[in-house]
Amino acid sequence: MSKSFKNLIRDMPAKRQEQIRQKAETLKDQMFLSELRKALELTQGQLAETMHINQAAVSKFENQSDLYISTLRKILISMGAELKIIAQFPHANVEITQFNDISDAL
Numbered sequence: 001m002s003k004s005f006k007n008l009i010r011d012m013p014a015k016r017q018e019q020i021r022q023k024a025e026t027l028k029d030q031m032f033l034s035e036l037r038k039a040l041e042l043t044q045g046q047l048a049e050t051m052h053i054n055q056a057a058v059s060k061f062e063n064q065s066d067l068y069i070s071t072l073r074k075i076l077i078s079m080g081a082e083l084k085i086i087a088q089f090p091h092a093n094v095e096i097t098q099f100n101d102i103s104d105a106l
Helices: 005-010 014-028 033-039 044-051 055-062 069-078 100-105
Strands: 085-088 093-096
Touching (some): 033 055
């Protein structure tokens, strides 16, 4: 007989439960573009229509590991988001604003 995941977690030591909770929180804040699109309940076709491109182009950039900042910004704007580039240093975060003017051209 199988156990539910909830019961498996409940039976683990408290330290392990906390490790799992922290990892889940980290993963929740990190997504591939395709996962983000799916979480927003958008199909590739719907996103393509919003961006005025074809569905194959959406598939292509979802599978790329290297995108232009302007392309990433267009994708995110089409999903209803805003792109911010943050440099994370040990004691401070700095928003890089050099690329903000690009959105005016969209």
